Amino acid sequence: ETGVTQTPRHLVMGMTNKKSLKCEQHLGHNAMYWYKQSAKKPLELMFVYSLEERVENNSVPSRFSPECPNSSHLFLHLHTLQPEDSALYLCASSPRLAGDEQFFGPGTRLTVL
Amino acid sequence: AQSVTQLDSQVPVFEEAPVELRCNYSSSVSVYLFWYVQYPNQGLQLLLKYLSGSTLVKGINGFEAEFNKSQTSFHLRKPSVHISDTAEYFCAVRSLNDYKLSFGAGTTVTVRA
Numbered sequence: 001e002t003g004v005t006q007t008p009r010h011l012v013m014g015m016t017n018k019k020s021l022k023c024e025q026h027l028g029h030n031a032m033y034w035y036k037q038s039a040k041k042p043l044e045l046m047f048v049y050s051l052e053e054r055v056e057n058n059s060v061p062s063r064f065s066p067e068c069p070n071s072s073h074l075f076l077h078l079h080t081l082q083p084e085d086s087a088l089y090l091c092a093s094s095p096r097l098a099g100d101e102q103f104f105g106p107g108t109r110l111t112v113l
Numbered sequence: 114a115q116s117v118t119q120l121d122s123q124v125p126v127f128e129e130a131p132v133e134l135r136c137n138y139s140s141s142v143s144v145y146l147f148w149y150v151q152y153p154n155q156g157l158q159l160l161l162k163y164l165s166g167s168t169l170v171k172g173i174n175g176f177e178a179e180f181n182k183s184q185t186s187f188h189l190r191k192p193s194v195h196i197s198d199t200a201e202y203f204c205a206v207r208s209l210n211d212y213k214l215s216f217g218a219g220t221t222v223t224v225r226a
Contacts, residue, residue: 004156031212040122042216043203056213090156098212104149104156 003027004105006091012111013081021076021108023091031097032074034066037088037107049074050097081112115140115206119217126194126224134189134220136204146187147205147214148178157203163187174198199224 004025013019025032034046048056049068063085065077074091088109092102120135138144145164149157161172168180178189187204204217 006156040218042117042218043214045213048212092157094212098210101147101159101162102214104158106154106156 004091004093004103006089006105006108008108009106010109010111012113013078014113015081015083017081018077018079020078021089021091021110023074023076023105025072025074025091025093025103025105027093027095027103029093029095029103030071031094031100032068032071033092033094033102034074034076035090035092037090043090047076048097055097078110081110083112086110086112115144115208115215117204117206117215117217119202119204119220121220122218123221123223126222128196128224128226129193131190131192132194132198132222134202134204134222136187136189136217138185138187138204138206138215140185140206140208142208144206144208146178146180147207148172148176148187148189149203149205149216150174151201151203151219153200160189160202194222194224196224196226198222 007022031050036044046060047066052068067075088107090107091105094100094102116139118137126132147162148160161170163170163180171177176191201219205214207214
C-alpha cells in the first residue's frame with residue numbers, strides 16, 4: 001500500500017463510546033498531522049507531530065487524544081464526544097516539518113449520535 | 114498569521130467551458146500558495162503550488178494559477194473542464210518557514226454536460 005491510509009473510513013459512535021482513528025503513511029515522512037474538516041468551514045489543524053514528538057496542540061478539547069508511536073503511525077483516540085464533533089478527520093504527512101508539501105489521506109467520516 | 118478567502122462557494126459550469134476559482138489571501142510575511150482538490154469521498158490532492166519564480170504556475174489535470182502579489186491573489190483556472198473535474202477546491206497559504214497551512218473554506222465546482 002502506498003501513500004497515506006486511514007482506518008476506518010466511516011465511524012458512527014455514541015457520546016459515551018471510546019474509539020480510535022488510525023493513520024499510516026508509507027512515504028518515509030517525519031511529520032504527521034491531524035485536521036478536522038467540517039462542512040463549508042476551512043480545515044482546522046488539530047495536532048502536529050515531528051519525529052514522534054508533538055509540536056502543535058491547537059486548543060483541541062481533551063476528549064481528543066493523539067498518539068504517535070513511531071514516524072509511520074498516528075492515532076486519534078476519541079472519548080465522550082459531542083454531536084458537533086461529527087466531521088471528516090484527515091491525516092497528512094510531510095517529509096519534514098516545515099518547507100514541504102503535505103500529503104493527505106482519504107479521511108475518516110465520523111458521526112457522533 | 115495568514116488568512117485565505119475563496120470568493121465563490123459554488124461554481125456551476127458546463128463541460129468544455131472555462132472556469133476560474135478566485136482566491137485572495139492576507140499575510141504580513143511572504144508566503145507559499147497552494148491549490149488542493151478533493152474529489153467525493155477522498156482526501157486532498159495537491160493541484161499546484163507557488164513557491165517562487167514565475168508567477169504563472171501549471172499543475173496537474175490542465176489547471177494553472179497566477180500569483181499576483183500586488184492584489185494578494187492566487188486564482189485558479191482551467192480553459193476547458195470535464196465532468197471529472199467536479200470536486201471541491203481549496204486554496205491554502207503557508208509562511209516560508211512554517212508548517213501551518215491556512216485553508217480557505219473551499220469552492221465546490223459542479224460540471225454539467
